[in-house]
Amino acid sequence: MTRRMTDDQLDDLFATARETRAEASPDFLARVLADAYAAQPEPDTTPAAMPAALAPRAAPPGLWARLSAAFGGSFGLAGVATAGLAGVWLGFAPPAGLSPLTETLLPVTATAAIGVDLMPGLDDYWTDEG
Amino acid sequence: MPYDAHSDQSDETLLALFAAGDRAAARALTLRLAPRALAYAARILGDRAEAEDVAQEAMLRLWRIAAEWQTGQAQVSTWLFRVVTNLCTDRLRRRQRRPSVALDDAPEVADVQAGAVAALIEADRMAALQAALDALPDRQRQAVVLRHIEGLTNPEIATVMEIGVEAVESLTARGKRALAGLLAGRRADLGYEDEEGQE
Numbered sequence: 001m002t003r004r005m006t007d008d009q010l011d012d013l014f015a016t017a018r019e020t021r022a023e024a025s026p027d028f029l030a031r032v033l034a035d036a037y038a039a040q041p042e043p044d045t046t047p048a049a050m051p052a053a054l055a056p057r058a059a060p061p062g063l064w065a066r067l068s069a070a071f072g073g074s075f076g077l078a079g080v081a082t083a084g085l086a087g088v089w090l091g092f093a094p095p096a097g098l099s100p101l102t103e104t105l106l107p108v109t110a111t112a113a114i115g116v117d118l119m120p121g122l123d124d125y126w127t128d129e130g
Numbered sequence: 131m132p133y134d135a136h137s138d139q140s141d142e143t144l145l146a147l148f149a150a151g152d153r154a155a156a157r158a159l160t161l162r163l164a165p166r167a168l169a170y171a172a173r174i175l176g177d178r179a180e181a182e183d184v185a186q187e188a189m190l191r192l193w194r195i196a197a198e199w200q201t202g203q204a205q206v207s208t209w210l211f212r213v214v215t216n217l218c219t220d221r222l223r224r225r226q227r228r229p230s231v232a233l234d235d236a237p238e239v240a241d242v243q244a245g246a247v248a249a250l251i252e253a254d255r256m257a258a259l260q261a262a263l264d265a266l267p268d269r270q271r272q273a274v275v276l277r278h279i280e281g282l283t284n285p286e287i288a289t290v291m292e293i294g295v296e297a298v299e300s301l302t303a304r305g306k307r308a309l310a311g312l313l314a315g316r317r318a319d320l321g322y323e324d325e326e327g328q329e
Contacts, residue, residue, distance in 0.1 A: 005310040009322050013313075014257050014278040019168035020256055021279075028182050032164045032189045038157040040148060065221035 141206035142199070149196040156193075162273050163207065167214050173275045174218040176264045184221065188213040204289065209287070211282070211290045215272055218311050222268050262312040270305035277302045 149157035167188050171181035184258050277283045287298045
């Protein structure tokens with residue numbers, strides 16, 4: 001009568017088996033890799049083509065993009081910029097520049113005739129209390 | 131083969147890179163998974179050429195499913211072992227259906243095992259183990275190899291074999307008992323001296 005293998009002896013055999021696995025030959029690996037390349041799409045490095053987990057995170061929008069969005073796009077932003085420049089120009093322009101316009105709309109003779117003082121002085125607001 | 135630059139990345143990450151066209155990922159996955167698939171198939175089939183065919187086919191299925199792989203659905207290696215298991219099972223069934231051996235002429239299971247053990251006389255230790263594994267029922271052999279040679283956990287084996295964990299425990303236990311019996315007569319040749327001299 002023969003004795004059965006013990007668990008320890010079987011485990012020892014299994015350990016040897018783990019160390020002596022069938023080696024993959026270069027030819028076999030080359031065949032597997034050829035299949036891989038054939039099944040693989042052409043390399044595409046555009047972010048949209050990459051899996052979400054692998055795609056680089058998009059950079060946050062810059063100052064220009066945020067301003068443009070806030071004013072309704074680039075046309076809106078251009079309008080705001082023009083208005084700003086006009087304001088600066090009016091601030092620096094001499095007040096006399098308004099006179100021709102005023103005189104055109106309301107000639108001096110007409111204003112004098114109707115008693116309208118377009119540039120009233122402060123003196124008119126000082127009144128004697130006594 | 132070029133150096134595996136992706137050695138620290140998970141199988142799942144490599145598979146996503148592969149699907150995006152990364153050729154280095156293809157090489158890394160091939161080097162990492164193909165030898166394991168081959169070794170497992172060789173243990174189950176006991177035939178190197180057939181094992182290479184099975185492992186190559188399993189890897190091809192992996193390449194084809196890469197683009198649709200659902201993150202977190204399963205471990206890539208577990209999925210691959212399952213495919214190899216199924217392909218091996220198909221081949222083993224085809225062997226059993228070979229017309230060269232009529233059903234009435236087929237030897238009894240006990241005869242097959244005795245023949246397998248008798249064939250161990252000139253074999254080395256690993257050949258002895260392989261012959262004994264070959265004599266096990268297919269499912270026992272798969273469970274024993276996955277557990278004790280490939281080192282999978284019982285829940286992983288349950289996923290591979292699509293059975294419950296308790297069934298895995300039962301298969302591995304019965305497989306080990308059967309192996310112990312099959313190899314009993316070879317203890318001295320395997321390097322395990324019989325203290326009682328009962329060979």
